[in-house]
Amino acid sequence: MKTLSRKLKEIIDNQILNGSFSTDQSLLNGRMGLSLFFFHCSRLLHNRFYEDFAGELLEDICLHLPFDLAVDFADGFCGIGWAVEYMRRQGFVEGDTDEILKEIDGKVMERDLRRTADTSFEHGLEGIVSYVRARLDSPRRESNELPFDTDYLEDLKNACQRTGVDWQSEDYIPEKVWKRVVDWWRQEAAIAEVYNWKRGIPLLETYQNT
Incomplete structure (x- = not known):
């Protein structure tokens, strides 16, 4: 049986004690x-406690989600909503994401795309596209029940055509x-030389491949 690296074990123990105290709910930087991180820890290490911890975090995020967040992927609604779709796709959570993400979908549609110039993944159009694609591709009972109205989708297509985003x-x-998100965490952790969950997920991937 493989043993955890000392650094990965330190990260897990530290985040259990301190990670939940953050007030940042976002995907790339927050809870x-x-x-x-803990959902992946649970699956890879076969530890039910980590799954329970991850689930409690997710429930608390959903209950206390501030609705004055930005729409972007890094710090706002798109990243949080995308993570819920990813969790469902991975089998970490169950439920109807159309119902769970209904309010987030509405907030995302409030973003006016007609004059947007930022195409970045973190704060611009690529992050919005990542979320919209995850929602449109999500399995649902009725294929004609889309989470976004036709006017919004038309504005999104036009914005992508204008800015060169496919x-x-x-x-x-x-x-x-997901690979892009993990790469972003790896780069951020390397720059800051920190050993929190941002460094932990790439370490989990290394552990899995050894």
């Missing part, structure tokens, strides 16, 4: 990322977006 590209399927 949603931490919840994903919103139908394979780059925006959940598996590719």
